[in-house]
Amino acid sequence: MKLIKLHTTTSTNSFLKELSKETRLDNFTVVLTDEQTLGRGQVQQKWQSEPFNNLTFSVFVSFNDLKIIHQKYLNFAVSSAVFNTLESLDLPKLTIKWPNDILSDNKKLCGILIENQLKKDKINSSVIGIGLNVNQLIFNELPDAISLKIIKQTNFDLDKLLEKIVVNLKNQIRNLAQKNFALLERDYLSSLYKFNKPSMFRDEINQHLFMGKIVGVSLEGKLQVELEDELVKDFGLKEIKFL
Ligand code: BTN
Structure with missing residues (x-):
């Protein structure tokens, strides 16, 4: 090196x-x-x-x-x-x-x-x-x-x-x-923190708290979170906070 x-x-x-x-x-x-x-x-x-x-x-x-x-x-x-x-x-x-x-x-x-x-x-x-x-x-x-x-x-x-x-x-x-x-x-x-574990997050766009579980990372690098209705939503870095 x-x-x-x-x-x-x-x-x-x-x-x-x-x-x-x-x-x-x-x-x-x-x-x-x-x-x-x-x-x-x-x-x-x-x-x-x-x-x-x-x-x-x-x-x-x-x-x-x-x-x-x-x-x-x-x-x-x-x-x-x-x-x-x-x-x-x-x-x-x-x-x-x-x-x-x-x-x-x-x-x-x-x-x-x-x-x-x-x-x-x-x-x-x-x-x-x-x-x-x-x-x-x-x-x-x-x-x-x-x-x-x-x-x-x-x-x-x-x-x-x-x-x-x-x-x-x-x-x-x-x-x-x-x-x-x-x-x-x-x-x-x-090794991913909170992967596949139901957890609380905050949606930083509309300031809502919600339960979901991290299911992956999209090709654009966004965090994929499965919501309670089983829909998967993608979040960018400024769009979600871990609670
Ligand atoms: C972060 O957690 O937001 C990323 C921090 C990255 C810090 C390193 S220190 C060496 C290199 N030089 C910088 O200015 N930033 C990275």
């Missing part, structure tokens, strides 16, 4: 996206930083992370033949790579919350931001950004966040964790390149 280590940057995703425009990058080039000044999350949110204590990095991956309509499998591959790495640490109730948060005991350990460069109907390359809470102990403004150190009461080596994630990412991206879509889907759904 080719590793670019920075002390500080706005966002490793932004840095790597710019770099990929200027240079021909090797597959699995990693940009790692001690500190981000403008860390970005899903849906234009900020990603806050204590400098030096956590992993904030991005990985460049290019594809030969990945169609945009298969985009959701890229998300499955990345989520499962991080999930599998953390699973080996024996953490309590580890799950993937759609689309790609990794939770332990319902608290957020890791966030993922995948940004794709498209060419016609294909994904040419992706910048996969991963923020993993490792040795941070205090999350004042983030009551729903947790770190490995809080859970396991011990410090973790950031470089070793990074190495393991990248190894697992390579394995999962191989599955994607080989079009093992059914395997990727099965692995992802088997």
Whole structure:
């Protein structure tokens, strides 16, 4: 793996996206930083992370033949790579919350931001950004966040964790390149938070609470929830809240 280590940057995703425009990058080039000044999350949110204590990095991956309509499998591959790495640490109730948060005991350990460069109907390359809470102990403004150190009461080596994630990412991206879509889907759904369990949600469009169960993810990457009348409704990221 080719590793670019920075002390500080706005966002490793932004840095790597710019770099990929200027240079021909090797597959699995990693940009790692001690500190981000403008860390970005899903849906234009900020990603806050204590400098030096956590992993904030991005990985460049290019594809030969990945169609945009298969985009959701890229998300499955990345989520499962991080999930599998953390699973080996024996953490309590580890799950993937759609689309790609990794939770332990319902608290957020890791966030993922995948940004794709498209060419016609294909994904040419992706910048996969991963923020993993490792040795941070205090999350004042983030009551729903947790770190490995809080859970396991011990410090973790950031470089070793990074190495393991990248190894697992390579394995999962191989599955994607080989079009093992059914395997990727099965692995992802088997770890998915609230999958197939009757649960309460809020429809963010009309502010209604409703009971339903998650039955899958559509080709557009939307969450498919079976309602009480057995109809299945698709929800985008801003359209549903888990209660
Ligand atoms: C989310 O949960 O909303 C996604 C968070 C993604 C954070 C990572 S940290 C490294 C990379 N650089 C960024 O600016 N964001 C991602």
